[in-house]
Amino acid sequence: LVFRNKHKPFLLFLSFLHSHTPLLTTKKFLGRSRHGLYGDNVEEMDWMVGQVLDVIEKEGLQNTTLVYFASDHGGWLERQEGKRQLGGWNGIYRGGKAMGGWEGGIRVPGIFRWPGVLPAGTVIDEPTSLMDIYPTVVHLAGGVLPQDRVIDGRDLMPLLRGRVEHSEHEFLFHYCGIHLHAARWHQKDSGAIWKAHYVTPIFRPLGAGACYDRGFCPCFGEGVAHHDPPLLFDLSRDPSEAKPLSADTEPL
16 A cells, blocks of 8 residues: 555555454564563564554655554453453553443553654643544545534644644543443633543442453443432543542532
């Protein structure tokens, strides 16, 4: 694709089998990581990304190509074999894969690379969405977005190039299947990011951080709890979603 289209715009979408179970990893990378089979799989994916970037540089396209690396969801906490964690981990963030509201299920890293256009080493801490890929790519290709429907995504280039300080997303809605589980409000005049949870999965066993009894968390039915009023968090102060706010603790 790169060779055939090096003199005109091209879109390469590469969806890895890595780092998903059954963690298929070639012999070359088995045992290389300090973090077991999952780590081996991640290291092989890192090498594969490098192979793609090497071709882009070899063809002299690095200064005219935007590269965006991201994941579709957080780590699958319940995927284990004995003491081996096969589904990744989510650090300080609560929850994981199949959870439409908790940060561990929906907050993923986004890594951008475009030498000469995007400043290197910049960290942007703003809420964006994978839905933003579409309008960003349309803009870069010189196209026009459809006018007969609402487009939920936003062009990321002004944010990535430092021309604006804040994401255009004032609100983001987080679904599990067709069910609205949570919503966040990016209060631009204060810098606060409020998150309301209307539905959350019921973790089992009691005190656990995932649905280990089922192997994954359901979106509806007996496996979820409904909150009225919703659970409310200030992600800018509590990114782990550990302390729900109340009228007593947060008068605003």
